[in-house]
Amino acid sequence: MNNVPYNGFAGFLKKKFGFSVYKAVVDAGFSCPNRDGRLSKNGCIFCDERGAGPERQASILPVSQQIQTAQEFLSKRYGTKKSLVYFQPFTNTDAAIPVLKKLYSEAIDTKNVVGLVIGTRPDCISNDVLDLLEEFNKRTFLILELGLQSVHDVTLKKINRQHSFEQFENSVGRAIQRNINVGVHVILGLPGESHQDMMYTAETLSKIQLMLIKIHHLYIMKDTKMEELYREGRYSPVLLEVYVNLVVDFLEKSSPEVLVARLAGSARGEKLIAPDWTARKGLVIKKIQEEFVRRKTRQGFLFNK
Numbered sequence: 001m002n003n004v005p006y007n008g009f010a011g012f013l014k015k016k017f018g019f020s021v022y023k024a025v026v027d028a029g030f031s032c033p034n035r036d037g038r039l040s041k042n043g044c045i046f047c048d049e050r051g052a053g054p055e056r057q058a059s060i061l062p063v064s065q066q067i068q069t070a071q072e073f074l075s076k077r078y079g080t081k082k083s084l085v086y087f088q089p090f091t092n093t094d095a096a097i098p099v100l101k102k103l104y105s106e107a108i109d110t111k112n113v114v115g116l117v118i119g120t121r122p123d124c125i126s127n128d129v130l131d132l133l134e135e136f137n138k139r140t141f142l143i144l145e146l147g148l149q150s151v152h153d154v155t156l157k158k159i160n161r162q163h164s165f166e167q168f169e170n171s172v173g174r175a176i177q178r179n180i181n182v183g184v185h186v187i188l189g190l191p192g193e194s195h196q197d198m199m200y201t202a203e204t205l206s207k208i209q210l211m212l213i214k215i216h217h218l219y220i221m222k223d224t225k226m227e228e229l230y231r232e233g234r235y236s237p238v239l240l241e242v243y244v245n246l247v248v249d250f251l252e253k254s255s256p257e258v259l260v261a262r263l264a265g266s267a268r269g270e271k272l273i274a275p276d277w278t279a280r281k282g283l284v285i286k287k288i289q290e291e292f293v294r295r296k297t298r299q300g301f302l303f304n305k
Helices: 009-017 063-078 097-108 127-139 153-158 165-177 195-205 225-231 240-253 281-295
Strands: 022-026 083-087 113-120 141-149 181-188 212-217 259-262 272-274
Touching: 009 259, 022 063, 063 083, 063 097, 083 097, 097 113, 097 127, 127 141, 127 165, 141 165, 141 212, 165 181, 181 195, 181 240, 195 240, 212 240, 225 272, 240 281
Parallel strands: 022 083, 083 113, 113 141, 141 181, 181 212, 212 259
Antiparallel strands: none
């Protein structure tokens, strides 16, 4: 458990590769069917113009150049250039197969790259995409990360996800059949969800053979539907103390086998509206670990009980 009360992804990577590995986030210029009109033009209610990840540039640099820039930063900050390439912003399986193959190949052929992480939507996983991912899974370490946020369809509709939990289950099942590692993103504190709803998400996901989970809190960015709800007094972000307890409760009910790759969302700067503690991610993680110590529990403590 890497001396922390949860099954940390960073420790897993160090054990697997024998050295510390960090993610080099790249923007390959993908769009999203929930923003370009195929499903919706509005996107998820919490999503701003960046999607997820760094600010989108007017002219996107080649993937290999983005990786090299990221690795130089990793070398200065952490003393290593070894990296996973994380295709993060928007929907990174939403293109023709030859385009995807070219981009993924460029990534793994870049020096010091030891694997791929592909972030996408559950409804953008065709069998042709899985054929391609299966090919790359044989060439390198690979994780397919699916944004889900909640197992409750009523919540998915409320936040304008434009996909169902059934679609998520279907995509995960087909990927696992091909021995592809799958991760999931969830958000705690979504509009209308009770504590019981969030714990049901933990219990439901623990029944699926997921490799990793990323837990986020719902923070509010400028120029999003969530900003409107917040300004109108129709939504209030969870307090830090409440979120800390939610995460610990969630992980206590989670499978002890699933890797934990994130404990909170991360944002800062003038585009962040609320909550202000979003910019203090280190503090959030520290408080979560302290709460586990206070309870004398750990991830999986209430799993299957």
